[in-house]
Amino acid sequence: MTAARQQSSRPTAKQHAAQRPAAGLRSATRFQAPSAPLLSRRGASLFGLVLILAVVYPVVENWSRRPRDNFPLSYYPMFSQKRGETVKVAYVIGVDRDGNEQHLPRRVIGSGGHNQVRRQINRAVKRGWSDELCREVASRVAARREKYPDVTTIKVVRGSFGIADFMHHQISTPRKRVTHATCSVRSGEA
Numbered sequence: 803m804t805a806a807r808q809q810s811s812r813p814t815a816k817q818h819a820a821q822r823p824a825a826g827l828r829s830a831t832r833f834q835a836p837s838a839p840l841l842s843r844r845g846a847s848l849f850g851l852v853l854i855l856a857v858v859y860p861v862v863e864n865w866s867r868r869p870r871d872n873f874p875l876s877y878y879p880m881f882s883q884k885r886g887e888t889v890k891v892a893y894v895i896g897v898d899r900d901g902n903e904q905h906l907p908r909r910v911i912g913s914g915g916h917n918q919v920r921r922q923i924n925r926a927v928k929r930g931w932s933d934e935l936c937r938e939v940a941s942r943v944a945a946r947r948e949k950y951p952d953v954t955t956i957k958v959v960r961g962s963f964g965i966a967d968f969m970h971h972q973i974s975t976p977r978k979r980v981t982h983a984t985c986s987v988r989s990g991e992a
Contacts, residue, residue: 885965888977892920892927892960894939896953896987904953910942911935923958932958932983940987950987958983 860876863869871879894911895903908919926935940956961976968974 887966888962888964890960890962891976892923892958892982894923894935895957895959896943896950897955897957898952899954902952903957906939906943906950906953906956910946910950911939927958927960927982933985936983936985940985943987954987956983956985956987957981 860872863871869879894906896906897903908914908916912919912922914922923935926932936956936958939958943950943953943956959979959981961980962978963976964973967977
């Protein structure tokens with residue numbers, strides 16, 4: 803038995819105690835990692851599978867009669883909705899003396915980012931406030947005459963654009979356009 807003990811690579815209790823620091827003292831230079839991993843391989847695989855299923859599961863909403871989009875798990879309706887051939891967009895344009903149109907930057911039209919200004923324009927058109935929006939934009943353009951010296955008229959319009967025309971052929975003129983308000987830049991009056 804003594805021969806077997808000498809050949810064993812395991813330290814004896816005395817050797818092991820000699821390697822340990824004294825009680826209450828910790829070795830500042832040596833860090834020992836935990837002997838067992840946080841997740842076993844099987845546990846990590848199970849966690850990954852559950853995560854993948856949680857992300858993919860909402861896609862079944864595509865086949866439900868009344869799909870519900872729920873944060874944070876989404877069935878991604880922005881990619882799966884059927885779109886029409888055209889899209890209607892409300893926007894504001896500036897017109898010069900010769901009738902040439904130019905799109906005005908969002909900072910002249912309203913406050914906030916691109917989507918906020920777009921919503922402000924849509925709300926104004928839907929609620930019948932197009933004349934007010936037109937006058938506000940005209941007064942802002944008049945105050946910034948050095949940037950827009952040729953703009954004489956402001957128009958609030960809603961255009962109907964062909965999605966395929968725009969995406970495939972870069973045709974940016976609307977198929978149909980309705981003018982909701984027109985006003986002069988000088989006076990800001992409708």
